Amino acid sequence: MVYSNILKNLHKHISLTQEEEEYFLSLLKYQEVSKKDVVLHQGEVCKHLYFVNSGLLRAFFTGQETKEATIMFAMEDWWITDMHCFLQQSAAMVSIQAVEASTLLKLSKHDLDSLYSTVPAFERFFRILMQNAYVREQVRVLENLSLPAEVRYTNFMKKYPQIVQQVTQKQIASYLGITPEFLSAIRATKRL
Amino acid sequence: MVYSNILKNLHKHISLTQEEEEYFLSLLKYQEVSKKDVVLHQGEVCKHLYFVNSGLLRAFFTGQETKEATIMFAMEDWWITDMHCFLQQSAAMVSIQAVEASTLLKLSKHDLDSLYSTVPAFERFFRILMQNAYVREQVRVLENLSLPAEVRYTNFMKKYPQIVQQVTQKQIASYLGITPEFLSAIRATKRL
DNA sequence: CGTCTATTTGAATGTACTCAAAAGCGGTGG
DNA sequence: CCACCGCTTTTGAGTACATTCAAATAGACG
Numbered sequence: 001m002v003y004s005n006i007l008k009n010l011h012k013h014i015s016l017t018q019e020e021e022e023y024f025l026s027l028l029k030y031q032e033v034s035k036k037d038v039v040l041h042q043g044e045v046c047k048h049l050y051f052v053n054s055g056l057l058r059a060f061f062t063g064q065e066t067k068e069a070t071i072m073f074a075m076e077d078w079w080i081t082d083m084h085c086f087l088q089q090s091a092a093m094v095s096i097q098a099v100e101a102s103t104l105l106k107l108s109k110h111d112l113d114s115l116y117s118t119v120p121a122f123e124r125f126f127r128i129l130m131q132n133a134y135v136r137e138q139v140r141v142l143e144n145l146s147l148p149a150e151v152r153y154t155n156f157m158k159k160y161p162q163i164v165q166q167v168t169q170k171q172i173a174s175y176l177g178i179t180p181e182f183l184s185a186i187r188a189t190k191r192l
Numbered sequence: 193m194v195y196s197n198i199l200k201n202l203h204k205h206i207s208l209t210q211e212e213e214e215y216f217l218s219l220l221k222y223q224e225v226s227k228k229d230v231v232l233h234q235g236e237v238c239k240h241l242y243f244v245n246s247g248l249l250r251a252f253f254t255g256q257e258t259k260e261a262t263i264m265f266a267m268e269d270w271w272i273t274d275m276h277c278f279l280q281q282s283a284a285m286v287s288i289q290a291v292e293a294s295t296l297l298k299l300s301k302h303d304l305d306s307l308y309s310t311v312p313a314f315e316r317f318f319r320i321l322m323q324n325a326y327v328r329e330q331v332r333v334l335e336n337l338s339l340p341a342e343v344r345y346t347n348f349m350k351k352y353p354q355i356v357q358q359v360t361q362k363q364i365a366s367y368l369g370i371t372p373e374f375l376s377a378i379r380a381t382k383r384l
Numbered sequence: 385c386g387t388c389t390a391t392t393t394g395a396a397t398g399t400a401c402t403c404a405a406a407a408g409c410g411g412t413g414g
Numbered sequence: 415c416c417a418c419c420g421c422t423t424t425t426g427a428g429t430a431c432a433t434t435c436a437a438a439t440a441g442a443c444g
Contacts, residue, residue, distance in 0.1 A: 066338040071330060084327040123315040124308070130322035135276045137329035138263065144336050145369035146258040168390065177337035182432055184392055360422065374400055376424055
């Protein structure tokens, strides 16, 4: 059923009693989105934390002068939200959009807080999630600082081969922090 | 005494009983380091999580071909380690060095784990710490991707005015991902 | 089939880098 | 306390990486 993925995800890090599990599931809302649907609009209050049950989402920032920047992709079995704005319940700095038709399970801030107080194991679960997210972002900063675009592109393909299949080059370019034209040029040199 | 800063830091997010507090403090090791002392050497196992009681530390990566990259600065009241390698108890990818004479309180992985199991409030505390760290890194990625070096430098000075006083421009440049020469050029244009 | 967007290609430009050398500054030893 | 040494910062010339703009081609989707 719809909950098997998220339960498997939980069980990677914590174990729960039957009751706790049921309580957790009762807080989740299920949502289906089509390709290109925007789950969260930049500027609106970020109300939910999303678990990607199936499909693929993308979080991106669009500035006035600045080019669009892809903050993250979230594939099946990943969690995603605008974390800062979710925690503050403030206006989202990024938009989150479905790259392809996806099914989501979402949890509100209020429900997450009540989860923390009634089932302490979730403090542990999200600690581990946040830890991993922190480490991932730190590695990404390091790569952005120290590696040329070509190497970053190669690493991206190695690390996320599934994502490469599903998203456009334009989106990959905006994740790597380069223009689509330049990514195209990089690919051209590799073909020789 | 030496523990007042770290207790204040804890109390920002959790409250503890007398006993819990004493247990926590009993796990900490105190360390004094002089300017330029290396607290953690790249390549050696990262055994501790450090709380900066006073002073300023810097984490940086040195590659063979790549220029040195500063991962983070940690000033008074901050926590720092090579998080990935600390969690895995594996070889550190970065070095951590004292920018100036500093006093540290350190916690081993083993002791942190026992802290988690005996005092669950610490799951919450470090969840919040990791959350904040994640959000900080994500903002940094976004700025690196979307803003030119000059703006990143201005933002850095606004965000961390104290750090700017204490570190060299070379170190700031390596945090921003530019060469010292180019940072110097940026500063020159601002003086006109 | 036609429209819309993504991708490629190319030329001109700009941003940031390398290398080299001079100037500034801080610390250390005589 | 001053002189020297080493490192940081500045300056400048030449270069490389990446961008902008424009136009052609290719793909996706209704």
